[in-house]
Amino acid sequence: MADVDPAAVLDSDPWFASLDRAIAEAMKAAGRVRRHAAGSAVYHLGDDPNGLHLVIAGEVRLLSYSEAGAQMVALVARAGDWFGELSTIDGRERPQDAIAAGEVSLFSLDQPAVERIAASHPAIWRAIGMLSCRHQRQALAYIDTLVSLPPRARIAAMLAGRLMRESDGAVLVSQDQIAAGVGLSRQTVNATLRDFERRGLVRRGYGRIEILDPAALRRIRAGSMSAQAAA
Secondary structure, rough: OOOHHHHHHHOOOOOHHHHOHHHHHHHHHHHHHEOOOOOEEEEEEOOOOOOOOEEEEEEEEEEEEEHHHHHHHEEEOOOOEEEEEHHEEEEEOOOEEEEEEEEEEEEOOOOOHHHHHHHHHOOOHHOOOOOOHHHHHHHHHHHHHHHHOOOOHHHHHHHHHHHHOOOOOEEOOOOOHHHHHHHOOOHHHHHHHHHHHHOOOOOEEEEEEEEOHHHHHHHHHHHHHHHHHHH
């Protein structure tokens, strides 16, 4: 993985740019760049808080589990995304697994570093709270949209959305991960992707879906939302 300047990622982040300058400089000084191999854990469900993390390069999947043990992808954090703020604020155990999807570089601010900064700049707690609020609102908006869509529109929406963040014309995701991300069975996802492939919208591969007609996927999503609005 090529080195990425963490300062460039930090300075382009709207939340970080909104911080008091003294807090921002303290975070830059205290943070450390850490690299994680594919499949390794940044933290596990139930771990003590280990601070706040910013993805510099790669992806981190935040995984939740149902009572029956079924895995669901709660969030995919990509370059420029922060995660881990909930346990950073309340000091309680991690509510999810955070797993590197491929090689990942993070800018990490350890829990003791956050607390040291807070001793001099207590306003950092409100700033991290605002970051958490932003994430909660994004999650609620996504859930509200997703659960209201029929299965094929959910899958189309997920693929089109992921493609906007991945520049090579393909989405690096398995059918199991799609199923977990949209709350459908693997059988439903498989049947829908077969239909999309037959119609020339996608091409399935191992651990990846090549998007051949992203506009058609967006139309499927938009058409379902329009139909619901008219109902």
